[in-house]
Amino acid sequence: MECPGSRTVLFEEKENANEATGSIKSELRQWPIQLHLISPAAPYYQGADVVLTADCVAYALGGYHQNYLKGKSVAIACPKLDEDQEVYIEKIRSWFDDAKINTLTVMIMQVPCCGGLLRLAQEAMKKSERKVPVKSIVVGLQGEILNEQWI
Amino acid sequence: MEQYLNTGIKELISKFPAAGDVLNRFNIGCVPCNVGTCLLKDIVNIHDLTAEQEQELFWSLGKIFTPGKPVILPEIKRKEKPAGNSPSFSPPVKMLMDEHVLIKRLIALIPEMVTRLDIGKEADKKDVLDSVDFIRNYADRFHHAKEEDILFKYFDENMDILKVMHEDHTSGRNHVKKALEALDAGDGKTVTDHLSAYALLLSGHIKKEDEVLYPWMERNLTTREIGEMYGKFGNVDREFAGSQEKYEALINALEKKYN
Numbered sequence: 221m222e223c224p225g226s227r228t229v230l231f232e233e234k235e236n237a238n239e240a241t242g243s244i245k246s247e248l249r250q251w252p253i254q255l256h257l258i259s260p261a262a263p264y265y266q267g268a269d270v271v272l273t274a275d276c277v278a279y280a281l282g283g284y285h286q287n288y289l290k291g292k293s294v295a296i297a298c299p300k301l302d303e304d305q306e307v308y309i310e311k312i313r314s315w316f317d318d319a320k321i322n323t324l325t326v327m328i329m330q331v332p333c334c335g336g337l338l339r340l341a342q343e344a345m346k347k348s349e350r351k352v353p354v355k356s357i358v359v360g361l362q363g364e365i366l367n368e369q370w371i
Numbered sequence: 372m373e374q375y376l377n378t379g380i381k382e383l384i385s386k387f388p389a390a391g392d393v394l395n396r397f398n399i400g401c402v403p404c405n406v407g408t409c410l411l412k413d414i415v416n417i418h419d420l421t422a423e424q425e426q427e428l429f430w431s432l433g434k435i436f437t438p439g440k441p442v443i444l445p446e447i448k449r450k451e452k453p454a455g456n457s458p459s460f461s462p463p464v465k466m467l468m469d470e471h472v473l474i475k476r477l478i479a480l481i482p483e484m485v486t487r488l489d490i491g492k493e494a495d496k497k498d499v500l501d502s503v504d505f506i507r508n509y510a511d512r513f514h515h516a517k518e519e520d521i522l523f524k525y526f527d528e529n530m531d532i533l534k535v536m537h538e539d540h541t542s543g544r545n546h547v548k549k550a551l552e553a554l555d556a557g558d559g560k561t562v563t564d565h566l567s568a569y570a571l572l573l574s575g576h577i578k579k580e581d582e583v584l585y586p587w588m589e590r591n592l593t594t595r596e597i598g599e600m601y602g603k604f605g606n607v608d609r610e611f612a613g614s615q616e617k618y619e620a621l622i623n624a625l626e627k628k629y630n
Contacts, residue, residue, distance in 0.1 A: 269594050291595070322598030353462045353601050355594070369459040 225300060225331035231362055247285040248294065255297040256307065260314035267320055268293040272312070272341060273327045274334050281327075281363045288327065288357075299328075299336030312344035316352050324354045330366055342371070372429065372445050375436050379531075380414055381407025383436075393431045397424060398582075403575065406538055409531035412445075417532060417587045461592070463600040464585050467522070470514045471577045473615075476622045477505055478577075481570040483629040490559035498628070499554055499562060501621055506547050506569070509618045513611045515540050521603045522588065525596050532584060539576040543569055 250264040255272075258265075271288055275298040278284045297308060315321045326341045328334035338356050345354060358367040375383060380401045384391045391402040399418055401407060411432075415425060426444055433442030460468060484502065489495050519540065523533055546569040553561035592600070608615075 269598060322602070323594050325594065351462075351601075351605070353597055355461075370461045370465075 223333070225329075225333040229361060244285070247290040250293055253294050253296050255295045255311060256302070256304070258295050258311070260311050260319050264293045265315055265319040265321060267322055269323045269325070270295065270315060270321045271325045271327060272297065272337065274298060274329055274337050276329050276334075277327045277359050280329065280361060281359050288325070292325070293321075297337060297340075299340065300333040305336075305340060308340050309344045309347065312341055313348045316344065316348035316350050320350065321352060324352055325357060326354065327357045327359060330358055330360050338371075372433050372436070372443055375432070376412035376415075376445055377410055379408045380404070380411055383411060387435045389435045390432055393428065393435065396431075397428050400575075400579070404535065406531075406535045409535065413531060417583055419586060419590070460585070460589060461597045461601075463522075463597060463604050464589050466601075466604055467514070467517060468581055468585065470509075470517075471581060473619060473622060474510045474514065474573065475577060476626065477502060477510075478570045478574050480622075480625050480629045481566050484625075485563040485566050487629070488559055488563060490554070490557050490562070496554060498625065499550070499566070501625070502566070503547055503551055503554075505618050505621055506543075509614060510573070511540070511544065513607065513614055517604055517607055521600055521607070525592060525600070526588065536576070536580070536584065539572060543572055543576070546572065 250262070252258050269292045271292045271294050273284075273288075273294060273296050275296050278289075278296075281288070295311075299305065302308070312324070315324065324341060326338050328337050341354060345351075353370060355368065355370050357365060360366045380394075381404070384394075384402060384407070394401050394414075397418070397420065399414060401409070401414060415428065420428065429444050430442055433444070459465075481502070484498055487495065488499065519537065523536070526533060528534075528537075546565040550562050550565035550569070553559075553565065
């Protein structure tokens with residue numbers, strides 16, 4: 221059976237497509253963003269609300285910048301393709317313990333392989349001494365929010 | 372209908388008693404509330420009814436308020452809920468709800484404790500004193516302080532619903548004070564009356580918070596505020612380190628005796 225994470229799907233063009241009335245401003249306020257490239261000690265993570273986003277989410281979710289990235293610091297990762305994911309666990313743990321982040325929101329796609337990113341965050345939570353509210357948000361292939369819960 | 376939206380619920384129920392039955396039908400428990408200053412529009416907003424339920428409620432109330440006249444359904448503006456399933460309770464709100472569980476365990480013991488109370492027996496007096504210690508130090512200083520000093524501060528404290536919550540806390544404190552005075556005076560009946568009144572008050576209060584107030588607050592708190600609140604609650608837990616274990620042990624012991 222074909223992996224749901226890489227199965228080919230074509231979505232129909234939606235009739236009520238967004239009508240842009242001008243350029244939409246980016247809500248990104250940092251660089252870098254890839255989890256291997258960022259340092260948890262970077263100033264933009266100190267005391268921040270962090271959104272750890274699976275790579276595909278921002279493409280699927282139309283309102284990602286306005287509704288989820290705005291006011292937050294970010295890191296992106298792919299739990300299926302990225303290597304050395306032990307490093308990810310240590311970086312997330314360091315967000316909790318050293319950067320003293322305020323909250324962590326983990327945004328993943330509905331495909332099964334994406335759950336790995338949430339498991340990395342949960343592993344880091346277990347290893348951290350400081351506890352922080354962590355929320356998971358699961359996004360459908362066409363950008364719908366399928367599940368949103370505090371863990 | 373508009374004028375009724377901006378009227379206190381107690382006033383509406385006393386003027387139109389049938390409105391109380393309609394509210395009950397929608398699980399809006401304003402009828403026994405001893406304050407009742409909340410405006411109808413705020414009550415409807417806070418109860419998170421579906422659009423269909425809200426329309427049915429207004430329709431039913433409109434027929435009572437203005438019989439024989441067409442009902443113009445008002446629109447209550449609500450914060451948009453996230454798509455998908457309802458979010459679970461955030462860690463700080465969950466902490467408060469977990470603390471309610473221990474408080475409810477004591478409340479459940481009060482009827483049997485006061486039934487068996489012999490004011491001349493030191494052991495019975497000690498159980499009342501231990502219960503008062505729990506109420507004052509765990510339910511009030513530890514738990515209600517988190518609500519009054521932290522959670523409620525994220526909202527407009529002039530809101531009627533918060534005034535009602537503060538008033539419940541104050542009434543609870545008065546019942547406990549009077550129960551203790553009566554215990555010192557050897558007046559068993561007054562101890563019983565005030566502890567029973569406390570139990571009744573707090574069980575209704577906790578129900579309102581768990582089922583209505585907290586879910587509404589949860590929907591209106593930002594992620595930033597939830598993280599901040601969790602940190603502040605952690606500070607209170609550190610300040611009262613050992614309280615949870617101490618009072619759980621007390622409730623366990625009282626349950627063995629009175630259950």
